[in-house]
Amino acid sequence: MTASGPGVPVLELRGVTKVYGSGEARVRALDGITLSVAAGDFLAVMGASGSGKSTLMNIIGALDAPTAGTYLLDGTDIAALSDDELSAVRNRKIGFIFQSFNLIPRTTALANVELPLIYRGVPRAQRRRRALSALADVGLADRIHHRPNELSGGQQQRVAIARALVTEPALLLADEPTGNLDSRSTEDVLSLLAAVHTQGRTIVLITHEDAVAARADRVITLLDGRIAGSRELPGRGFR
């Protein structure tokens, strides 16, 4: 893993453009996004639906390649990579948290959290130890053998956070992490993210809710594929 000290941006987008379709049906989902996130930053991306949030999230998450522009993730140029190399990059550098949790169904919390380590080739004993500790960190030490359908939404999202953190990624990428949760679980998840941030982890959070975005250090707002606004919220994350 590349060392990500202060000053070295964890992610850097320069003129990133994404175009879908062709001819009449051409849609410019992202239009020249330039953005830099330093190590330890907590960035919230806001915008109405159709503003390009999801496309940006896919590109930042190395799930999709930009049509034009460059994207450096932890110093690696993503555009040049093959599908399998992208898989490896996602595994090593990114922890995903999705709106719909996206746990593997019919599989225990422990197995879900172990999965990225399996794909990375971490030996069994070490894997188990790290997964158990990640589950303990999110307060689910007593739920490790529960399957997703036996867990509440908030608990499922905490399993997902444990799975995202177990690989110690350079970037934690959360896409509407509280979109499917009640207010209590929302608070749980957000304080968990804040705690993770306090430990120095870099977080990009995509949301359309002001209250959620308010937890970040910095908020950018997307409109029609462009950055329409950017504001700092000094010290909020360290409150």
Place this chain on the structure above:
Amino acid sequence: MSLLETFRIAWSSIMANRLRSALTTLGIVIGVAAVIILVAFGQGASNAVTASIQSLGTNLITVFPDFDPDRPTPAADLTVADVIALNDQRRAPDLLGAAPVTQSQRTCTHAGRSARTSITGTWPSYFAITNSPVASGAYFTNSDEVQARRVAVIGQVFAENLFGSASPLGERFVCDGTPFTVLGVLAEKGSGGFGNPDDVAIIPLSAMENHLTGYGPLTSISVQMASPDVQEAAERQITTILDEMHRVGPDSRDYGLFNQASLLETASQALGIFTALLGTVAAISLLVGGIGITNIMLVSVTERTREIGIRKAIGASRRTILLQFLVESTVLSLVGALIGLAVAVAVAQIKVAGISPTIVPASVIGALAISIGIGLFFGSYPANRAASLRPIEALRHE
């Protein structure tokens, strides 16, 4: 990622859908069981026929006159002189003996019962030559032959027809007005060759000629060779001697040789084809089972599109996903094959129509190997589809 981990993941996916996995496996279970059982029955039938032909004596060569009506010169008769020449150990070292055979169909009676049977007039050496031991009583002897005594050794079926369940030993039966005393009853051979070898009466050749048929040509000569391995040498010695006796050459030969071993070969060839046919029909059901696996794996890939997306998002490579689905389909079909094997072994204990099925190791290995092949082949299309899914689209899938 190790293969063991891939197996663990595949196995947990299979167990997560127990009923569906079981039903998919059923197709392979039936296919594998059918292949093994049908081949086992074919082999059992083949064994039964082989045993029955062997009981007639595979060392036996029968010499008979050439009946071809288009022969340029009429065939010379087979005579006792020919038999004596064939018994010359010096000229025919690979022959153990030769006996004359004169056969005639006669109706015989005893105490109001009557039965038509094949009567064979021959020498006492015939019993050894044709591998025909007695179950009870004794053979007739050279002295019986010399004295033309009216004695007989009879087959089980003939004995039952004339004497019912009573012991025929020492009893008399009458054929064409001539009474014969039963000396012995042959051990049962079971049908398998021509006619019923158990529905016979064997009497001294001299008695046959004196009382039933008169003096005339032999029906055939039975010759015993030392072992089936010397068949070629034995047949060469027979033809050398008989060509000389009959003053014929390879082109004008007026007799033919018939060997039980060739009958055995023909019969086992026919049964082999029969068994292969049964196996092929069963293999088709295995193919259908394989298509079932493709079908269910395709459903599974569609159903788990989102799961595949998640796995790819958190770092599974193309190869990992491909392997997971391949291993899954192969495990399904292998488990099916093992259950099918167990079913086949259980069914093969049952005896049907007197045939005990014999499991052929090659069919077991073949069926297992084919089912692994089926898992790989029929799983490869769905697995490829899963592996080439794009994660963003797969994640969007509901």
